[in-house]
Amino acid sequence: MVMASYTSAWILLTISILIPLLVIEPDGTIAVWVFPFIVLEVFFTAMIIYSAAVLIQYGWRDKGNE
């Protein structure tokens, strides 16, 4: 579960870095105050994926128990 959220965090971080590169173009500039917001957004999304992974796995296991 931790690995699922962590892997997704790296993928999201890479995507969030590539988007400005593609939208603004390599010669453009980006304000440094945006960086913490990018990291915060990636963190929140990773937490959502972590929580979803926990719930999905509990859901699957409960069916076969008892």
Next chain:
Amino acid sequence: MAGGTKAMNRAQKNAISALVFLFLTNTMFAYVFFQLFVLKKTPGFAGRFLPLAILILTSGALLVWTLKRQSPKEVVSDERDKLIDNRAAMAFLASSLIVIPAISVIPRLVLGDNGCVPTWSLPLINYGALVILAMIYFAAILVQYFFRRGDGDK
């Protein structure tokens, strides 16, 4: 060391190879960065291809050394190696909670609130963070083997 001998197992060889490779990559990166942005000149033929040749030759030597077994009985991975790998992964994860926020705050502290950076530098920043974290991961593996962790101790 594994089995009380000085022979290294696959995990230790991987960790040493990765650390050497990452160190060389970082040195090359720093050299090119220094040439381009501090000295403001394009490196010449030797400056461009000599570091690359050293990197490729060293990588090949490391690959052969890592894949070559010291003994036919050498175990690729056992429970102790898995425990050490799990702890190193946790060190990687914990340090990423420090490194990633740090790389997002440091540019703002250096350049100020109105500072801007070119967008092409963003993948380099991301790559730099990944290299730092990878070095922490492999160093954590070597440190645990050095202190013989994973032999049933907590």
